[in-house]
Amino acid sequence: MGQCVTKCKNPTSSLGSKSGDKEGGSKSHHKKGGGSHKEEQNAPCSKAIGELSNGTKALEVTVETPVISAVIGEPHKDMGLDGDGLSMLRIEELFYCYKDEHEDAILEEGMEMFCIDLCVDPAEFRVLVLAWKFQAATMCKFTRKEFIDGCKAIKADSLEGICSSFPVMLLDAKGEENFKDLYRFTFQFGLDADEGQRSLQRDIAIALWHLVFTQNSPAILEHWLDFLSENPSSIRGISRDTWNMFLNFTQAIGPDLSNYSEEEAWPSLFDTFVEWELERRKKEEEQMAKEEEGRCTDSECSPTTDRLETEGSRGSQTWGGH
Template identity: 55%
Template sequence: MGQCLSPCCDKQAPHSPGGSLPDSGQANPSRTLYIAGIPVSDSKDTGCGEPNPPVSTPGSEWKMFTPYPKLPPIKKQGGSAEAKRLSLISREVSEAKILVMFEMYKDADEDCILADGIEKFCMDLEVKPEEFVVLVLAWKFQAETMCEFTRSEFLQGCKAMKVDSVKGIQSKFPDLLAEVKDRQAFKDLYRWTYRFGLDNASGQRTLPTEMAISLWKLVFSQNEPPVLQHWLEFLEKHTSIRGIPKDTWDMFLNFTEQVGEDLSSYDDTEAWPSLLDDFVEFENDRQNQNVMTD
């Protein structure tokens, strides 16, 4: 609202007794008020030194205020990559958009995304299929089979991440990588990886050693334990080890957390899988041979 300014007028002339006009014999001249910058004529007085605004009548030019000019919209700060990322993940997700995205990569003959579709999906995500973040993404989708996303896995995974576009999925990569730095989350990812590597179509129960080696390299690619390379070399040298049982896979994570690089804290009285006992014996023999050679 505009602010009423002081009236630009002379002081009110006193009334003569009986209501007669002043000695000049002339009526009070019309006074001019400025209200919100609009000049308005006034012909009445309250007697208290304050003018009464005239009553508005049809056709009069009386105005209470002058509208202010429309203010320009306030510019939003930011525009940074982080602000865009947050805007992508904060809005409601659309199931219809997720399904449209699924159809972009779905196999022509199967109601799922297969190897070719996953390769194209990764290209659009600007990552390689063998990258760690793709493994984490498959874990978030709770995929049952490698190189395959079913319709329900893709839909529920996107809903869980609150994304419905390729850009939205990309925006979640930092969060996914941060999430699996948590010990319990990584343990869940690690154990899921074993099931992910199995060939369910053939009813496979034990992970082939070659596949296990590849998955160990991948799952530990962000935080490699000191003993990993020695372990993988042991498996590669002993070609008679054809497969890795699930209990060995699971216990190896505990093994990496409890033993040092030199295996000095290994306790053979604990119930470790026999393959880990063999590995420790092999490493001790090799280290002793190295000492004798020196």
């Protein structure tokens, strides 16, 4: 799914693959599934038939190949259905289409092809929501359990079913409690588990804040992200506490920041941000005032002066006439 947020130099590019130039290992995750495997559907099994020297046929041997009807949602007989009418076999087959050749999981290349077949951009909000529904522990990876349990959770056993579930998933993500859960999930999802990270790199955090607030962006968000971008030396990482408290900040503090108090238990980084933002607004207001004054040029103001002088001379003549 593109370049993984936790690995690449451009963290906004994707949620799906850790490195665009990674070698070997998992070359062909898509060879047995996806929307471009019709040629395999035409031959679900192969028969090896030999002929003896006396002209009689040898024992017919049937070799079953993986059934890929589940990929595009076609019906298949003898599929065990669960209580929701989902076929566990089709879910297993869908997982098999993208899994790594050496590990029982869908990894970078498989995730990229999975996104392509779902017709979604790896960097978009829907991919994050899908990972949340699947409760993926690591970015760029779906384990077998995560994939199967995730499909069951969204009640889908095919690509078509997953696609049709996106509107419902996006609606679920708008709920207050659900969004809080998604928001906290996003922090954990962004950590690099291989390196044992406990805080998000600044650039990663900025990218994930942009992403998680896709559907409902708070008024202060862009100024907060500008603050983080403009102070790289003093802000190296974002802790879990800072990440979680920012959501509370957006809900409790008004856009004008007038009800913010340093006496409350906010992270110290928020104190610095509020001071920086209020100073920025002050400078912006002063600049606007100067620009407003500059609009009244001599050429624009002179007609008013001439008019007053003319009216004054007329008044003198009138009084003098009496």
